[in-house]
Amino acid sequence: MAAISRDDVAHLAKLARVEMTPDELDHMATELDQILGAVKRVQEVATADIAPTSHPLSMSNVFRDDVVKPSLTNEEALSGAPAKAEDRFKVPQILGEE
Amino acid sequence: MTLDYKGATEKYEPTLGLEVHVELNTNSKMFCSCATEFGAEPNTQTCPVCLGLPGALPVVNGKAIESTILIGLALNCSIAPYSRFARKNYFYPDMPKNFQTSQYDEPICVDGYLDVEIETDEGPKVFRVDIERVHMEEDTGKSLHVGGSTGRIHGAEYSLLDYNRAGIPLVEIVTRIIPGTGKYAPQVARAYVTQLRDILRSLGVSDVKMEQGSLRCDANVSLAPIGSGLLGTRSETKNVNSLRSVERALTGEIERQANRLEAGERIIQETRHFLEESGLTRPGRSKEQAEDYRYFPEPDLVPVTPDAKWIEELRAKLPENPADRRKRLQKEWNVPDSEMNSLINAELVDVVEETIKLGAEPTRARTWWLGEISRLANEKEVAPTSLITTAFVAEIIALITSGDLTDKLARQVVEGVVNGEGSPKQVIEKRGLKVVSDDSALMVAIEAAIAAQPDTAERIRGGNIPAAGALIGAVMKATGGQADAAKVRELLLKHLGQG
Numbered sequence: 001m002a003a004i005s006r007d008d009v010a011h012l013a014k015l016a017r018v019e020m021t022p023d024e025l026d027h028m029a030t031e032l033d034q035i036l037g038a039v040k041r042v043q044e045v046a047t048a049d050i051a052p053t054s055h056p057l058s059m060s061n062v063f064r065d066d067v068v069k070p071s072l073t074n075e076e077a078l079s080g081a082p083a084k085a086e087d088r089f090k091v092p093q094i095l096g097e098e
Numbered sequence: 099m100t101l102d103y104k105g106a107t108e109k110y111e112p113t114l115g116l117e118v119h120v121e122l123n124t125n126s127k128m129f130c131s132c133a134t135e136f137g138a139e140p141n142t143q144t145c146p147v148c149l150g151l152p153g154a155l156p157v158v159n160g161k162a163i164e165s166t167i168l169i170g171l172a173l174n175c176s177i178a179p180y181s182r183f184a185r186k187n188y189f190y191p192d193m194p195k196n197f198q199t200s201q202y203d204e205p206i207c208v209d210g211y212l213d214v215e216i217e218t219d220e221g222p223k224v225f226r227v228d229i230e231r232v233h234m235e236e237d238t239g240k241s242l243h244v245g246g247s248t249g250r251i252h253g254a255e256y257s258l259l260d261y262n263r264a265g266i267p268l269v270e271i272v273t274r275i276i277p278g279t280g281k282y283a284p285q286v287a288r289a290y291v292t293q294l295r296d297i298l299r300s301l302g303v304s305d306v307k308m309e310q311g312s313l314r315c316d317a318n319v320s321l322a323p324i325g326s327g328l329l330g331t332r333s334e335t336k337n338v339n340s341l342r343s344v345e346r347a348l349t350g351e352i353e354r355q356a357n358r359l360e361a362g363e364r365i366i367q368e369t370r371h372f373l374e375e376s377g378l379t380r381p382g383r384s385k386e387q388a389e390d391y392r393y394f395p396e397p398d399l400v401p402v403t404p405d406a407k408w409i410e411e412l413r414a415k416l417p418e419n420p421a422d423r424r425k426r427l428q429k430e431w432n433v434p435d436s437e438m439n440s441l442i443n444a445e446l447v448d449v450v451e452e453t454i455k456l457g458a459e460p461t462r463a464r465t466w467w468l469g470e471i472s473r474l475a476n477e478k479e480v481a482p483t484s485l486i487t488t489a490f491v492a493e494i495i496a497l498i499t500s501g502d503l504t505d506k507l508a509r510q511v512v513e514g515v516v517n518g519e520g521s522p523k524q525v526i527e528k529r530g531l532k533v534v535s536d537d538s539a540l541m542v543a544i545e546a547a548i549a550a551q552p553d554t555a556e557r558i559r560g561g562n563i564p565a566a567g568a569l570i571g572a573v574m575k576a577t578g579g580q581a582d583a584a585k586v587r588e589l590l591l592k593h594l595g596q597g
């Protein structure tokens with residue numbers, strides 16, 4: 001059985017607001033399933049004495065001092081925005097959400 | 099038949115759960131060095147990290163971790179020896195990265211509690227509120243919904259985003275469910291948020307201004323028939339922006355749920371919004387399932403592993419618990435519960451303590467803050483503390499104690515300081531407010547009063563001491579209130595052979 005279904009892909013696409021055609025969904029479901037299958041092989045070598053890790057380096061407590069540094073200007077911040085108004089990023093209306 | 103609150107809580111048992119979000123008062127943001135100042139021009143406190151631009155790398159603000167550990171310790175939590183950040187993925191324009199850096203199953207602090215005391219029909223009662231977790235995350239940007247008939251989001255044509263707030267360190271404090279509060283659920287919730295706010299303020303980690311959103315409360319409540327042992331479906335009320343609203347929102351929500359249940363309808367698990375004007379709640383977006391957030395460990399950040407030495411250093415810094423401090427001060431000042439409660443409700447405990455520390459006589463310090471200064475503040479609809487400094491109040495009280503000002507003159511000095519006429523010294527100078535203590539000047543006024551009321555003077559000579567009041571009043575009037583009444587009395591009685 002596939003690890004990821006076509007419905008899973010459709011659900012994820014919806015959450016990520018990515019529009020996908022039925023063909024693309026089929027294609028992506030197959031492809032993601034293959035990727036998951038490949039990654040799954042790692043589990044074959046991972047044994048109980050190896051702790052799961054989220055970072056390649058065994059580091060912790062990397063902190064910076066609480067010091068303010070200059071930010072971007074308003075113009076710089078908005079320079080890549082597709083639309084802007086009143087010094088703010090302008091985005092389409094969001095329906096059915098708060 | 100509609101159930102009122104009393105009817106609702108006679109039939110149903112509420113179970114509470116509270117989530118409080120606190121913006122920390124660090125200088126810089128959680129994962130970048132942008133400023134966090136409130137009220138800056140839109141989008142002037144952003145950078146590639148907090149705008150989520152490709153390739154930007156976050157670095158944790160050490161001060162924010164320290165503040166979070168302090169909060170955990172103050173709430174009797176265990177500090178996790180190992181905790182991680184996680185990405186909470188969701189698509190909404192208030193977070194430009196399309197995920198919020200938060201913590202999932204490995205929060206920094208776990209398993210604490212806070213004891214809160216409320217007034218019940220049977221007298222004061224303590225409820226223990228268990229804290230499940232205290233975790234770190236970042237605040238979101240601010241949206242402004244434009245257009246549409248109501249200006250509400252459903253009718254909005256577009257939204258405008260300001261990301262100055264995005265990335266400000268946010269601490270979320272989550273309680274376990276709080277059973278057994280019965281009809282006192284709203285009061286317990288309010289007392290909990292109040293006490294939490296006081297603790298956070300005493301730790302100095304946040305501005306804790308509910309009206310500015312640096313302290314926000316989400317209140318969960320569910321109902322089950324009393325004695326059923328069941329747990330009902332809960333709703334979560336957001337947008338609760340004052341302590342009073344915490345209580346009102348829960349009261350309204352308990353009533354609403356009870357009446358739905360009475361009508362045979364089921365409670366929907368949903369997020370509701372509190373409406374300040376009516377005290378009611380209205381439905382918001384339906385709750386997304388936890389797995390929809392697709393949490394996973396944040397690969398750009400390394401774990402936080404505070405060692406015992408660091409934790410103990412922070413524990414040693416913890417200030418006195420505000421509730422204990424109040425009990426101690428009440429004992430020191432020897433004031434009844436009613437006066438202490440007035441001071442607490444008016445948020446005057448700190449300034450009174452400070453005024454006393456500056457040398458003011460304790461009773462006068464309390465009376466002036468609670469009395470004249472509060473009265474002026476009420477008139478102006480501002481906080482008493484915004485009118486006058488503790489140093490000025492202490493200075494004025496010292497002048498009363500030394501006899502240089504009468505209470506009446508002191509009121510004029512306070513009024514002058516509040517109206518921006520300068521320091522107490524300057525006001526006294528400008529307005530010529532000085533007790534007439536020159537005996538010869540007083541004697542002139544005393545003799546004039548005797549001449550005007552010879553009969554009264556005769557009665558005093560004959561031993562009718564209470565009659566002196568009329569003459570003292572006349573002298574006070576003649577000196578425009580600038581004489582010390584006790585001094586006038588002393589001189590008058592002496593002059594009439596009764597001293």
Ligand SMILES: [Zn+2]
Pocket residue numbers: 127130131132143144145146147148149265
């Ligand atoms: Zn930034």
